[in-house]
Amino acid sequence: xxxxxxxxxxxxxxxxxxxxxxxxxxxxxxxxxxxxxxxxxxxxxxxxxxxxxxxxxxxxxxxxxxxxxxxxxxxxxxxxxxxxxxxxxxxxxxxxxxxxxxxxxxxxxxxxxxxxxxxxxxxxxxxxxxxxxxxxxxxxxxxxxxxxxxxxxxxxxxxxxxxxxxxxxxxxxxxxxxxxxxxxxxxxxxxxxxxxxxxxxxxxxx
Amino acid sequence: xxxxxxxxxxxxxxxxxxxxxxxxxxxxxxxxxxxxxxxxxxxxxxxxxxxxxxxxxxxxxxxxxxxxxxxxxxxxxxxxxxx
Numbered sequence: 001x002x003x004x005x006x007x008x009x010x011x012x013x014x015x016x017x018x019x020x021x022x023x024x025x026x027x028x029x030x031x032x033x034x035x036x037x038x039x040x041x042x043x044x045x046x047x048x049x050x051x052x053x054x055x056x057x058x059x060x061x062x063x064x065x066x067x068x069x070x071x072x073x074x075x076x077x078x079x080x081x082x083x084x085x086x087x088x089x090x091x092x093x094x095x096x097x098x099x100x101x102x103x104x105x106x107x108x109x110x111x112x113x114x115x116x117x118x119x120x121x122x123x124x125x126x127x128x129x130x131x132x133x134x135x136x137x138x139x140x141x142x143x144x145x146x147x148x149x150x151x152x153x154x155x156x157x158x159x160x161x162x163x164x165x166x167x168x169x170x171x172x173x174x175x176x177x178x179x180x181x182x183x184x185x186x187x188x189x190x191x192x193x194x195x196x197x198x199x200x201x202x203x204x205x206x
Numbered sequence: 207x208x209x210x211x212x213x214x215x216x217x218x219x220x221x222x223x224x225x226x227x228x229x230x231x232x233x234x235x236x237x238x239x240x241x242x243x244x245x246x247x248x249x250x251x252x253x254x255x256x257x258x259x260x261x262x263x264x265x266x267x268x269x270x271x272x273x274x275x276x277x278x279x280x281x282x283x284x285x286x287x288x289x
Contacts, residue, residue, distance in 0.1 A: 044215075047215055047216075048215060050217070051213075051214075051215050051216050051217040052217070053217070054216070054217025054218060055212075055217045055218070057217075058210070058212075058217065058218050058279075061252075062252040062260065062262070062279075063260050064259060064260040067260070126286055127284045127285070127286055128284070128285055128286075129212075129281055129282040129283070129284055129285070130282055130285055131213065131214050131282045132246075132282070133245075134214065135213055135214060135215060135216065136214060136215030136216070137215075138214050138215060139214060139282075140214050141212050141214055141281070141282070142212075142214070142215075142217055145212045145217065145218070145281070148212075148279075148281075149212065149248075149281040149282075149284075151262070152250040152252070152262035152264070152279065152281070153248065153250070153262075153264065153284060155261035155262045156250050156261065156262035156263050156264035157264040160264065160284075161284055164283070164284040164285065165284065165286045166286035
């Protein structure tokens with residue numbers, strides 16, 4: 001009886017740990033990030049918020065509607081890879097004529113490459129755009145400017161950006177579980193968006 | 207044509223603007239373009255691709271900027287690692 005009770009408690013504790021660990025990890029990361037920012041001399045949260053607002057407007061004006069909605073709703077962008085040719089047949093608009101790989105672009109995190117068909121993660125590309133003039137004490141661009149810089153560099157000269165980055169195996173800085181969750185969120189988001197578009201045009205699902 | 211630069215703690219800043227068909231404006235734009243590249247910036251022009259999709263064109267010389275471009279965005283060059 002006592003053994004059964006002990007086993008049940010252990011299972012409950014393990015489950016609770018499994019659920020709360022990602023939250024604790026996130027909370028700890030946010031706390032560390034806040035401390036790092038506060039340590040910068042002259043850091044002004046209000047100014048940073050205004051900067052981010054401007055950066056979001058610039059991002060919105062540069063990327064397409066789909067990309068902007070993706071970033072607004074999910075917090076990251078997907079950019080199709082273009083360095084190798086995709087299959088001629090079988091491509092759809094959603095897979096950019098069968099693009100063989102794509103990137104997830106997060107603010108101030110490495111770019112993650114993956115295979116859209118299998119969701120297999122390929123690599124992390126650690127890259128930053130430090131402004132060494134440090135106009136307000138920090139070399140860090142606003143989040144949305146960082147995303148826009150990555151988007152422009154990837155769509156404009158992918159090879160140059162990738163050559164500038166440090167490549168690592170997946171999981172070095174971005175948790176692969178989070179990336180897989182994001183890929184799932186992205187597929188759900190696309191499904192919902194497609195359904196909404198179909199309803200709007202009055203078309204029926206095949 | 208407007209030249210914008212991303213700036214930490216601020217968002218984009220308007221560096222200069224002018225009409226490329228006016229020689230004085232064009233010279234000012236060329237000078238600013240060189241100054242930004244000399245300061246280590248990368249330059250990109252947001253464009254609409256043939257299929258209507260948005261993308262960017264990275265430019266390394268003033269001549270590479272499409273004459274009808276509305277904006278050129280300068281941002282710090284990419285550096286690998288330390289994140």
